[in-house]
Structure formats: structure tokens, C-alpha cells
Amino acid sequence: MSPPPTASALREQQAYVAAQAADARVNVELDTGDMTLNIGPQHPATHGTLRIACQLDGEQVISAEPLMGYMHRGYEKLCEVRTYPQCTTLINRIDWLGSFANEVPFILAAEQLMGVEAPPRAQWIRTILFELSRIANVSLFLGDMGVQVGALTPVFFAFRDRERVLNQIEEVTGGRFHPNFDRIGGLKDDIPRGWIAETHAVMAKMRGFCDEMEDLLMGNEIFQTRCRSVGVIPGDVALSYGLSGANLRASGVDWDLRRDANPGLAWDQVDWRVWTHPDGDSFARYWVRLQETREATKIVDQLLDGIPSGPIMAKVPRIIKVPAGEAYVSTENPLGEMGYYVVSKGGLGPFRVKIRTPSFSNISVVPWVMRGTYVPDIITILGSLYFILGDIDR
Amino acid sequence: MADGTGDEQADDAAAPGDEAREALAAELSELLGDAVVESHVEAGQNLWLRIDIEQWHGAMSALRDAGFAYFGFLSAIDWTDAPERRYEDTEFDAAGVGEEDDEASSATAEETVRRGGGETRFQLLAQLHSPARHAAVLIKADVPEADGAPASVPSIIDIFSGADWHEREAHEMFGLVFDGHPNLEHIYLPTEFEGHPLRKDFPLLARAVKPWPGVVDIEEIPPELEAQLEAEVMAEFEASGAGA
Numbered sequence: 028m029s030p031p032p033t034a035s036a037l038r039e040q041q042a043y044v045a046a047q048a049a050d051a052r053v054n055v056e057l058d059t060g061d062m063t064l065n066i067g068p069q070h071p072a073t074h075g076t077l078r079i080a081c082q083l084d085g086e087q088v089i090s091a092e093p094l095m096g097y098m099h100r101g102y103e104k105l106c107e108v109r110t111y112p113q114c115t116t117l118i119n120r121i122d123w124l125g126s127f128a129n130e131v132p133f134i135l136a137a138e139q140l141m142g143v144e145a146p147p148r149a150q151w152i153r154t155i156l157f158e159l160s161r162i163a164n165v166s167l168f169l170g171d172m173g174v175q176v177g178a179l180t181p182v183f184f185a186f187r188d189r190e191r192v193l194n195q196i197e198e199v200t201g202g203r204f205h206p207n208f209d210r211i212g213g214l215k216d217d218i219p220r221g222w223i224a225e226t227h228a229v230m231a232k233m234r235g236f237c238d239e240m241e242d243l244l245m246g247n248e249i250f251q252t253r254c255r256s257v258g259v260i261p262g263d264v265a266l267s268y269g270l271s272g273a274n275l276r277a278s279g280v281d282w283d284l285r286r287d288a289n290p291g292l293a294w295d296q297v298d299w300r301v302w303t304h305p306d307g308d309s310f311a312r313y314w315v316r317l318q319e320t321r322e323a324t325k326i327v328d329q330l331l332d333g334i335p336s337g338p339i340m341a342k343v344p345r346i347i348k349v350p351a352g353e354a355y356v357s358t359e360n361p362l363g364e365m366g367y368y369v370v371s372k373g374g375l376g377p378f379r380v381k382i383r384t385p386s387f388s389n390i391s392v393v394p395w396v397m398r399g400t401y402v403p404d405i406i407t408i409l410g411s412l413y414f415i416l417g418d419i420d421r
Numbered sequence: 422m423a424d425g426t427g428d429e430q431a432d433d434a435a436a437p438g439d440e441a442r443e444a445l446a447a448e449l450s451e452l453l454g455d456a457v458v459e460s461h462v463e464a465g466q467n468l469w470l471r472i473d474i475e476q477w478h479g480a481m482s483a484l485r486d487a488g489f490a491y492f493g494f495l496s497a498i499d500w501t502d503a504p505e506r507r508y509e510d511t512e513f514d515a516a517g518v519g520e521e522d523d524e525a526s527s528a529t530a531e532e533t534v535r536r537g538g539g540e541t542r543f544q545l546l547a548q549l550h551s552p553a554r555h556a557a558v559l560i561k562a563d564v565p566e567a568d569g570a571p572a573s574v575p576s577i578i579d580i581f582s583g584a585d586w587h588e589r590e591a592h593e594m595f596g597l598v599f600d601g602h603p604n605l606e607h608i609y610l611p612t613e614f615e616g617h618p619l620r621k622d623f624p625l626l627a628r629a630v631k632p633w634p635g636v637v638d639i640e641e642i643p644p645e646l647e648a649q650l651e652a653e654v655m656a657e658f659e660a661s662g663a664g665a
């Protein structure tokens with residue numbers, strides 16, 4: 028894990044070379060300059076419909092501009108004409124691979140305004156489901172990154188093992204993708220009988236999956252060549268662009284909202300650590316996510332053993348009216364910091380909801396990081412930044 | 422269960438109740454001087470600073486240099502009431518929907534809603550983190566209106582590169598203009614799209630022509646049944662031992 032200290036410098040050098048190449052028209056006799064390459068909107072690396080307009084000089088990228096809006100659904104406006112419980116249905120569909128985790132910060136923001144706190148049992152089950160969403164979401168990335176570099180096997184393993192996690196989520200919530208399970212003041216239901224033992228078994232399987240990915244991909248020479256020192260984002264750039272989640276931690280910034288701004292869930296009750304990597308390249312992002320998936324299985328295992336008894340709902344009125352005020356709650360979602368700024372004027376529905384999604388900020392670094400890279404690296408960098416289109420476009 | 426460092430960090434996270442945030446508010450007010458119009462601390466939740474719009478750029482720059490170098494988000498709020506906001510209308514409130522019809526919440530004065538105060542229709546809203554101090558601050562600024570349009574605001578791209586897309590979004594959704602932004606174009610909407618969707622006077626047509634079925638569901642429950650349901654829920658709740 029020793030850092031190549033020149034990672035950041037190397038990237039600067041690459042960008043410099045690219046700029047020189049573009050300026051001096053080194054390849055003028057071949058007339059390679061100013062070719063426009065459209066990537067997407069339909070491309071497996073875009074997890075939805077993202078279009079990237081690249082200006083190329085030969086194989087080198089002069090500029091890359093993501094163009095989105097193909098899936099803009101206007102959730103911020105739609106939330107304004109719904110009641111609080113109805114909003115979670117929409118919110119489920121923002122990051123559709125980790126839906127339960129989306130609901131939590133919104134519910135917490137509403138609870139803050141109401142002055143309601145969910146009972147401990149609900150908080151623990153919330154945290155478990157949150158981490159299960161993370162495992163389900165990130166395990167797909169761990170396999171999918173193989174596809175971006177031409178390895179097809181890992182993604183099938185990922186789909187196979189993610190299904191086990193989704194089954195566990197489904198057993199509790201009734202939904203594989205859109206659980207809509209979190210309620211203001213607690214949860215819709217308790218966990219079913221026998222679920223704890225099953226989930227322990229699944230967590231052991233998922234650790235096996237992580238080992239498998241480590242053997243299959245991370246140790247692979249081709250994978251390393253394609254990912255090491257590619258798409259380097261230094262820490263200060265990551266902060267300035269508002270990167271969050273594993274993308275930020277892979278740039279060496281030790282920041283995790285689960286530890287640094289825990290809004291009341293059970294993360295502070297268990298023993299776990301935040302992984303960072305100093306390199307900031309595509310490989311570091313993969314490495315951090317792999318470690319985090321392992322860490323998440325440990326968190327789930329510990330939480331499962333310690334679920335407190337008691338009710339799963341606090342006393343809340345059947346019809347939710349949220350007192351006037353403003354609240355912002357963000358949590359460390361699978362993709363990064365997801366936050367909801369909720370403004371209430373005392374009605375049944377929010378007055379304004381600002382949804383701060385991780386992928387939007389994570390992808391805004393693309394024009395910076397792509398400059399000077401080569402065409403095949405566009406896909407690996409995009410893949411390693413890991414975004415969900417619903418999470419960009421909202 | 423947590424190890425030593427974990428405990429320390431947990432304390433850090435739990436502690437910023439009143440004193441930590443109050444102290445931070447005082448410190449930042451001193452740092453920014455007269456740029457801070459008002460600050461507001463909600464115990465255990467968040468810290469709001471309202472900045473004078475004239476000093477928006479300078480204040481953001483000073484905050485970055487003070488360690489708040491991690492850009493969270495930038496957006497805006499439109500404080501006018503919109504006609505199609507069904508859940509706020511008086512007709513609906515008069516129908517007696519809601520737990521206890523507390524006048525305090527339904528007729529709340531504007532100033533108690535707004536954290537950090539302010540009167541203008543549009544307010545800028547941003548958030549910055551300080552990774553070193555495990556702290557975050559929400560920053561607001563009143564955007565004055567001139568000739569029916571919001572006055573232009575200095576862009577902060579040169580301070581936080583990430584503000585680029587957030588400013589473009591605020592531009593297309595609220596019609597705010599950011600001076601010094603190199604590419605203030607639509608980010609989600611088609612180029613030829615007219616209007617600013619997140620302004621409250623932008624009609625949501627689907628809602629204007631067809632009543633939302635969710636409201637009908639809520640209204641159809643007769644009051645005596647609701648009381649009965651409420652009693653059942655309470656009985657269950659007390660039986661589960663939560664009241665103790």
C-alpha cells in the first residue's frame with residue numbers, strides 16, 4: 028500500500044503533454060486534432076444514459092464534457108406536491124441500487140424537524156439494512172469494473188452474490204429494489220424469524236466474494252496496468268469538486284459521514300474502520316470499495332448480534348404534519364454523501380427539498396480528470412468513479 | 422465495543438451539540454466580520470450563517486482558507502407560496518385533516534421558518550465541510566430582486582471548482598445569474614426550454630389539472646374511525662413497553 032509519491036505529479040505531466048500536443052499540433056501532418064467522439068448516451072459504463080462529448084487529438088483527450096439530463100425526473104419539484112410518506116417512493120428511485128440507503132437521510136431530516144427519535148431497535152435495523160444496501164450496490168461495482176477492462180467473469184459472480192443480499196433485503200422489506208420501508212419514527216415492520224442467522228451466512232458468503240474479486244481482478248496484471256496511475260485525482264481537487272464516498276477516500280482524505288457526522292444510527296456502537304488510499308487513481312478507488320464492502324459485512328455481523336429489543340416505531344401521529352423549520356441531514360451512502368435539505372412550512376408535505384446526490388458532484392470532476400488521458404482510459408475512469416444515472420439526474 | 426480511537430471519534434460526533442456549534446458560529450462570525458448578517462444554531466443539528474450577498478465571494482474564500490475546503494452543495498430556495506401546493510391550502514386545513522390542528526404550525530410566521538432569517542424571495546444556500554474539524558456549516562445569502570428578476574450573484578467557481586455544475590443547476594432551476602461563470606447554460610433541461618421549474622410560480626401542470634389521489638385517501642377516513650385507529654395504535658405501543 029506504499030504510495031507512488033509521484034502519482035499526482037505524473038498526472039500533471041500527462042495533462043501537460045496533452046496540452047503541448049494539442050498546442051504544437053505535433054501530429055499536424057496526420058491531422059489528428061479536433062476529432063469529436065461521442066460516448067453514450069447508451070454505453071454499459073454509464074449505468075444509464077450519460078453522454079460524454081470528447082474532443083480528441085489522436086488517442087488523447089483534449090476535453091471531455093458530460094452531458095446529462097436524459098433521465099431528469101424533477102424529483103425536487105415533485106416532492107413539493109407530496110406528503111412526507113409519499114416522498115420516500117420517489118426517493119427510492121434516485122440511486123436504484125441502494126434504495127434503502129436513500130430513504131434514511133430524508134426520514135432523519137423529517138424526524139429532526141418533528142423532534143421525533145426512532146427507538147434503538149429501529150435505528151439498529153435501519154443501520155443493518157443501510158449496510159446491506161451498500162453491499163448490494165458496491166458488489167455490483169466490484170464485478171462491473173472487470174467489464175470495463177475486458178474481464179467478463181467477475182460481473183457474473185457479482186450478480187450471483189448480490190442476489191443473496193437482495194434476498195435478505197426482500198425478506199424484511201418485501202422489495203428487492205424499492206423497499207419503501209423506512210417510516211418517520213421507525214420502520215414499517217420488524218425483521219422476520221430466522222433472518223439473523225441467514226444474514227450471518229450471507230455475510231460470510233459476501234466476504235468470500237470479496238476474496239474472489241481480490242484474486243480474480245486486483246491481483247491481475249492487466250487490471251493493474253489499466254488502473255494504476257490512471258485517472259489520478261489529488262485530495263485537494265477532490266475536496267474542491269465535492270467528491271464524496273470512496274472516491275474521496277481513495278484520494279487520501281479521511282472523511283466518512285458514518286463516523287464524522289453520525290445522525291443517530293448505530294455505527295458508533297460497533298467496531299469498524301475507515302479505509303483510505305493515498306494514490307487517488309482508478310485502482311485506489313477499486314481497492315477502497317473492496318475494503319469497504321468487507322468492512323460493511325463486519326458491521327452487519329456485529330449489529331446482528333446486538334439488536335436491542337423493544338418497539339420499532341416511536342409514537343407519531345398517523346397523519347404526519349411536520350413543524351415549520353429547515354433541516355439538513357446527510358449520510359454516507361454507497362455512492363457517497365447523500366443529503367436532503369428539507370424546508371417545512373408546517374404542512375403535510377415539504378415546502379422545498381434540495382437533494383444533494385453524490386454522483387452529481389462525483390461526475391463533475393470528469394472534465395478535469397479526463398484531460399490528457401487516452402481513449403481506452405475514459406471507460407475505466409468512468410467505471411471507477413462509479414455513478415448511477417438516477418443519482419446524477421434526480 | 423469500539424476501540425479507543427473509535428470512542429474518541431464517536432465523542433466528537435456526539436458532542437457538537439450546542440457549545441461546539443455556538444463556539445464555531447462565534448469564531449466564524451469574528452473571522453468574517455460584517456459579512457455575517459445572522460447566525461443560527463439548531464442544537465445537535467446544524468449551524469447556519471447568513472452572509473451579506475455583496476460579500477458572498479469574499480466570505481466563501483475566507484471560509485475555504487479557514488479549513489472549510491470541502492464543498493458540499495450550492496442551491497437556492499424560492500420562498501413564495503405556489504398555487505398548486507395542495508397540502509398547504511386553507512381548504513385542506515379547514516377540513517380538519519391532521520393530528521391536532523395547532524395554529525402555531527399552520528400559521529407560522531415566516532421568520533420562524535427561516536433558519537438565519539432573511540426577507541427576500543430567493544436565497545442562496547450552500548454547505549461547506551471542514552474535514553479536519555469534523556464540522557459543517559450551511560451558508561445562506563439573500564438575493565435581492567431588481568425589475569422582477571433576481572440580481573446577479575458572483576460566481577465562486579474560482580474558489581470551489583465543484584460549484585460549476587451547482588451554479589448551472591441553480592441558474593436553470595431558479596433563474597439566478599452567476600457573474601463570472603464561463604458556461605452558464607442548461608445542465609438538465611433542453612437548451613430551448615423556457616422558464617425556471619423550481620420557482621414556485623412555475624406550474625406543475627400534471628398537478629393543476631388532476632387532483633392527487635393521495636389527498637382523497639387521507640380525506641376519506643371519517644374522524645371516529647381515525648380516533649379508533651389512533652387508540653389501537655397507542656394500545657399496541659404501550660403494550661410493547663415503549664411508554665415505560
